Amino acid sequence: MGKISAPRNNREFIEACVKSGDAVRIKQEVDWDNEAGAIVRRCCELGEAAPFMESIKDYPGFSYFGAPLSTYRRMAISLGMDPNSTLPQIGAEYLKRTNSEPVAPVVIDKRDAPCKENILLGADADLCKLPVPLVHDGDGGRYVGTWHAVITKHPVRGDVNWGMYRQMMWDSRTMSGAVFPFSDLGKALTEYYLPRGEGCPFATAIGLSPLAAMAACAPSPIPEPELTGMLSGEPVRLVKCETNDLEVPADAEIIIEGMILPDYKVEEGPFGEYTGYRTSPRDFRVTFRVDAITYRNNATMTISNMGVPQDEGQLLRSFSLGLELEKLLKSQGIPVTGVYMHPRSTHHMMIVGVKPTYAGIAMQIAQLAFGSKLGPWFHMVMVVDDQTDIFNWDEVYHAFCTRCNPERGIHVFKNTTGTALYPHATPHDRKYSIGSQVLFDCLWPVDWDKTNDVPTLVSFKNVYPKDIQEKVVNNWADYGFRGAKK
């Protein structure tokens, strides 16, 4: 693999985005109470440059960086690629890097770790000293973690988990968060810590390098520190926490350390979510007690403002879920030609392109997809043939509306695993993470005669001879039409 020159930390990423016009510096003071959130939300809805807010009311010295990865351009920049790279190019690069050898992290001395420039311990570790924003009016609280990693370690296996579990500030030293029972942290809590009544050490890292955030968001079986190294082409620098044995990214802007309490819960939510709604109920949830805060001088807090498309929750999760499913299906020898989630589906619909070489292939794909670790995060799988451009929604929608037989092409899977965030789920199903899922099989049946039974697609590129197509395209302007040749 060639040398990768990706931004190594959040600050280099911001500089690269400003330089390319993909971020704007906002000099005027911005209020942490709704205003910053409103700016980020509007940027997401307009597909704007990312706002780098350099002056925060009540919090001199701190800044915000909003919507860090809500466009494919910024995703390309985060990978050290040309911002004009196409989505298939970005996807191919992600697959190439994540199929390479794992890159182990390195642990550095505390004196060399920027995240240790300021250290608050015990009662001084007051979350209100950080510019925690009220992201949406009406949220259940100020959200500390919207684009971050909650770092924990499995007590028996020892594997490290970086996960993006949202965290709300409940009081100066307490946060509450949504941790689903099927997640890595959820399983560790319910299988180990809670039955034993033991606290689970945690660290929250905010203002990560964009590739560390990408790794924390990716449903990959590769441990996130190694995955980050594979994506960036160099080892992640870690440093030991002040109050527990966890290791955290040394270049992160802010680190919050503490303990997940086994026998005490406070309320969390509601919160504006990636589905574009406030769906999950306010409830007593996993509770994090803070023991220490460390942060860089002039720390920048990252903000993701989830809501209607499109924000990085939808964009990045769609991207990584699709590519991880592609890896899974290929590992099973299924002749997939591509997997893609349109971010505007709020990562609910997986579109799979496949060579339909045998009967039942769509069902096999759906069973693998829904039965995998990825499954709870989407509830629709649509399978189209290799002649359909999965990145072109017009083609996919046409295939769905014309080839999916209402009786034989739609298969519902009941009593699966869901999340509390599904807007269509009943209140009961949300509470217990009960799901239901559906396959839309848009393939022509293999037992249809290909000559006489399978309809012919009537399109410019499919029914005319190549020489006629070229003649028409080349004469397009001469006919009197405007527009570029295609």
Add this chain to the structure above:
Amino acid sequence: MANKWEVFVMDLGELAEGKELELTIRTLNDGLHKYTYQRAKVEVSSTLDKFADSLQVRLGRGQLSDRKFSIRVIERVERLPARYR
């Protein structure tokens, strides 16, 4: 100085008047601690000048209620076990 508070409820019926309630309320006073919570024994009233402090209400998904209350915070309730303080 009067304080401003906010509470989340699923149903306004949770705010019964004329008796002591235990609620999770958050401060709306300006400053660094705005929106932080505490558990407290309180009394509420739909008569806005009955108590000095005011209470704003939000429903289950964050919708702001039209109903306003006044509130008296009787005492703070500490539920966090002592070993974690």
